Amino acid sequence: MGENEQEAYQNLVKAFYGNGQPSIATNGRARESLLDRIRKGESYLAEKKIDNFDTELRIVNSRKKHCGVEDLEKAEVDSLEAYLQHLIDKTREIKNGSSA
Numbered sequence: 001m002g003e004n005e006q007e008a009y010q011n012l013v014k015a016f017y018g019n020g021q022p023s024i025a026t027n028g029r030a031r032e033s034l035l036d037r038i039r040k041g042e043s044y045l046a047e048k049k050i051d052n053f054d055t056e057l058r059i060v061n062s063r064k065k066h067c068g069v070e071d072l073e074k075a076e077v078d079s080l081e082a083y084l085q086h087l088i089d090k091t092r093e094i095k096n097g098s099s100a
Helices: 003-019 024-046 056-067 077-096
Strands: none
Touching: 003 024, 003 077, 024 077, 056 077
């Protein structure tokens, strides 16, 4: 599946979500689901005014840092997956009181 664990993981993610230009409708729907979850995560952080996510500039900077692009539609699947995990972790930290 890959030369190492990281490559194997990336291959699995790409197989499930597609590669930005999905050739199968299912991959397109899975990618859209991933994008939807990211947008919901950003909205949640903005709504709760967590880590300045209530400003457009903060969201843009976070996307650039974690995905390499401002427009999520142009991001690679593995970058989107990592960004979603970052948003989930940030939310968990706040809910657990670990960070402010």
